[in-house]
Amino acid sequence: MAYVTVPKDLTKVKSKVMFGLTKRQLICFGTAVLIGVPLFFLLQRTAGSSTATFCMIVVMLPLFLLAMYERHGQPLEVVAAQIIQTVFLRPKERPYQTDNFYAALERQIQVEKEVRRIVRKAQRTVPKEKAGGGPGKGGAETHRR
Structure with a gap:
């Protein structure tokens, strides 16, 4: 065999x-x-x-x-x-880095707060007639039934 x-x-x-x-x-x-x-x-x-x-x-x-x-x-x-x-x-020294999910969420929240702050500031500085007085928004030009 x-x-x-x-x-x-x-x-x-x-x-x-x-x-x-x-x-x-x-x-x-x-x-x-x-x-x-x-x-x-x-x-x-x-x-x-x-x-x-x-x-x-x-x-x-x-x-x-x-x-x-x-x-x-x-x-x-x-x-x-x-x-x-x-x-x-490759680089000789490669430091250990993590991307923590919660830290990313915190960064996102901070960015959203900053955007809201900028938008509020921009709305305060816009003159009243430009902010809400456009055609069809009320005022003299409005068509009444």
């Missing part, structure tokens, strides 16, 4: 496409080979074998890291983006 081990965490299981490699790994390794091998042969004639090999390794290494490196289920580019955000883009 064949015995197959089943991992407890199925989220870590990756579907293998060819040679036990995932599609991501195949694409990254293929790209590394397509860039690195021709670079080696071009540099070998002018710079020598050791220098050409070193340059090939330096060019291919980032692609190998993209293919293989994974931390907590996240690929290298996600981890690198998070590191860049925390080190360079």
Whole structure:
């Protein structure tokens, strides 16, 4: 009887496409080979074998890291983006701030009181004939039945 081990965490299981490699790994390794091998042969004639090999390794290494490196289920580019955000883009000191619902209600009440005060002040300063003496509001122009 064949015995197959089943991992407890199925989220870590990756579907293998060819040679036990995932599609991501195949694409990254293929790209590394397509860039690195021709670079080696071009540099070998002018710079020598050791220098050409070193340059090939330096060019291919980032692609190998993209293919293989994974931390907590996240690929290298996600981890690198998070590191860049925390080190360079986000502020170093992030104070804890809350937006209390009751404080927001208090601010709203204060704004409404201020608006009412401004409206009352504006109504007091408007002359009497403009405030209520327009057409159809009484006075001589009113039509009586």
